Amino acid sequence: MTDLPLVKLSGISKAFAGVHALDDVSLSVGRGEIVCLAGENGSGKSTLIKILAGAQGADSGTIEIDGQARGSLHPIEAVRAGIQVIYQDFSLFPNLSVAENIAFNDQLVHGRRLVDKRRNRRIAREALARIGVDMDLDRVVETLPVADKQLVAISRALLHDARLIVMDEPTTALTEREVRALLQVIRKLQKDGVAVLFVSHKLKEIFAVCEKIVVLRNGRKVADGPAREFDLASLTYHMTGRHVTAVELPPAPGEGSAELLRVEDLGRGSQFDGVSFSLRAGEVLGITGLLGSGRTDLAKALFGLAPADRGRIVVGGRPVAITSVKDAIGLGIGYVPEDRLTEGLFLPQAIGRNVAVGILDRFAGRSGVVDRPRLSDAVEGWVRRLKVATPSTALPVQSLSGGNQQRVVLARWLAINPRILILNGPTVGVDVGSKADIHAIIADLAREGLGVIVISDDLPEVLAACHRILVMREGRIIEEVGRDSADEDTLAHRLAS
C-alpha cells in the first residue's frame, strides 16, 4: 500500500476561452517525495496547481488521492486531503494579524462559527515553531518583510497534517541566503514525510532539492523522470523547446575605449563607503552582493535618487555632481529599477504607445500638443534598433514573445538616450528563455557602445553577462574579478563570508 502515490493526476485538460492551458497532463507525487514542476511562464504550471488545490476544476481527467479517485476537488477537500499550496503572492490577508492569517484556514476546515483568539494564537505559535521561527503574532501582515510573509505562508501550510506542499515559485522574491534557508526547510519537511511539489523555473534550485522532474511546455507534459537523468542543457531544452546558447558577449573594451564613468571614494551615510570603479564604453560591469550590501543604494546614488554625500563622480572626463534624477538623466545615465523588465508594460496597448509613454513630453510643443509624426519616427527607430520582432508597432504588446516584450521595455528606457545604463536585477522572476534574451539584449547594447552596469545577486547571471564583476559586502567593494577568473562557488563564498 505504501508505494501507492500520494497524489496522482491523470489526463488533466483545461481550456480557457477555447485555448488549451493544459492538454492531457499526468503527474504523480509519492509520499515524502520532492518533485519539481518546471516550465516557462505560461506553460500551464499555475493552472495545474490551481486544479490540484481545488481552486479550479479540470475539464477532463481524474485526480486520485491515496488511490481514491475524485472527480473534482473543493479547496476545503484538498486541504482535508493534506494538500496545501503556497502561491507566489503567498495568498495572505494583508489586513489581518500573523496569528489570524495562519489559523484562518483551520477555522474553516473545522467548520467553526465563532472566533477563538486564544486558540488561533496557539495554532499560530505551534505552526511557526515547526519551522523554528519566532514572530510577533499580533503584527499586521502587510507590515512584514517579504521573507517573513513567506514564513507565515509556509507555517500556515504546515497545519492540518499537510502531506503535500505545493510551492509556486517560492524563491522569486528571496535573496541567495534566504533561498538556502528555504531549501533547508524543504529538506526538513521531507524528513517529516511531507512531499513537496516545487514549482520553479530556476534551474539551479531545481537540481539542488528535487528528486523527480516534470517539465511542462505550452500546456503539455514534455518530460518526466528522475532528476539525475537531466542536466542543465537538457532541462533548458525541454523547458524552452530550443537550444539556448550561451550569450556571446562582445570582447571587453581595451584601454583605447573612452571612459564613460569614474567613481572615486563614493559614500552615502552608512549605506556604502569608499566605492571606486570605472566604466568604459562598450563594457558591461556587474555589481553583486547580498540584499543590504549597498548594491541598490549605490545604483540609486548614481541615478540621483538618493545622492551620495561624499566622494567624486566623473562622467565623460568631467567631475559632476548628481543630486537629482534630472541631473543623472542630463548626464546620460538611465536606470531601470528591479522588476521593470518584467512588469511595467501596458499589455493590451500598442507597442508604439508603450515605448512612447516615457518621452511624450519631449515631443510636446509649447501648447502641450504632442508632435505625433516626430514621436512615431523616434519610436520606430528604437523598435528597429532593439530588433523587436513585430510586423507593426500598432500591435498590442501582449502579441509579442516574452523576450520581445522586454525589448519594448528597454526601448522605452533607451528612448531617453542614455550613454550609461544601470539595470537593477534585470532578470528577477524571468524564465530561462527570456533570461537568455535579456542577456543578448545587454550584449547588443554593449556592442553599440553603451556602458552597462548590471546589479544582480544572481551569480550565473553576472558571470554570463558581465565583463567584470564587483563584489559588495557591507557597503564596500571587497573584490573585483574578471569573468574568466571567477566561478560561481568562490563568488558565492565571497558574498556571504
Next chain:
Amino acid sequence: MRSLFSRNETLVALIIVAFCVVTAIVEPRFLTITTITDLLRNGIVIGIFAIAAMLVLVSGGIDVSFTAIAAFSMYSATKLMIALGVGDQIIVAFLVAAAIGLTLGLINAVFIGTLKLPTLIVTLGTLTAFRGFLLTFVGSQLITNVPPGMRDFARSMIFRGETPGGSFVAVPTATLFLVGAVVLTWFILNRTVLGRSIVAMGGSRESAARVGINVTAMQYFVYGYVGVLSGLAGIVHASLARVANPFDLVGLELQVIAAVVLGGARLTGGHGTITGTLLGVTLIVLINNSLIMLGIPSTWQNVVIGFLILLGTGMPAWQARRRAAASA
C-alpha cells in the same frame, strides 16, 4: 503611541473635541444634556446607515443604493400597513420593511456576487432603478398621516426626565435600533468566522477564495444584511419624522459614506471599525446640527464636511507616505 496618533479614530476624536470646545465657548447653551439627546436623535438613522456602509467597505465593495432601499422599504411598508388596516402594529412595518430591504439587497447581491459586476456600478444603477420603481409603481404621494403605530413608536422613550435647569430630556426607543445594529455588527465582524471571512475577503479576495471562503455567499450576506438594516432605518426615519416621504433619504448616501471614511474605513477594503464609524457619524451630525449655533450659515455645512473629509482621510495617507519615504 505613534500608531495611536496616525489612526483616523484619534484624529476624528480630536476634531470632535475641538469642535465642541469652540462651540461651547461661542454658545454656552451647547453644553447641555439636551444637545446630547438631540444629537443622538438625529444620529440614529445616519448611524444605522453608516454601520451598513462600513460593513460593505470592509468587505471590499461600496454600496450607494442603501438610501433608495430604505426609502423604498419605508414607503411601501407604510402604505401596506395602512392598506391592510394594521396601522397600530409597528411590528408589521418593521417586518415588511426588513423583508423588502432584504429582497432589494439580494438583488444587488445577484449582480455583484453571481454576475461579478463592480459594486459601485451595480449600486449606482440600483439606486436609480429602485427609486424610479418606487415613484412610478408604488407611489409618489407624501403620507403625512402616518399610521398610529409609527407615531406611538416615535413617542415612546426608554428614558424621560428633566434637567435641573428645567428642560426636558428624553431618549427615544428608536435608539435601540442603532444600539442593536452596533452590537450585532460588532459581534459579527469581530467574533464570528463569518465576519472575519468578510474582513479577510476585503483584504484580498483571491486569498479568501483560496483558503476556501465562499466569496459569493459572503457577498450575498453583506448586501442582504445592508438591505435589512436599510429597511429598518427607513421605518425609524419615517416614524421620527412622522411622514412617509418617498422622495426622502436618497441623497444622504454620500454623506454617510463620508462619515464612514472619516472613521478610518478604506475604500480599498479590509479596514474599518465600529468605533471609527460612530466617531465619523458623530462628527457629521455635530456639524449638521451645531454649525448653526456658531452663527455659520447652514449652506456652509457642505463646505466644512468636504474639507474635513480631505483632512481626515488625507492626513493619515500623507503621514503613511512620509513614513514610507523616511524608511526607504
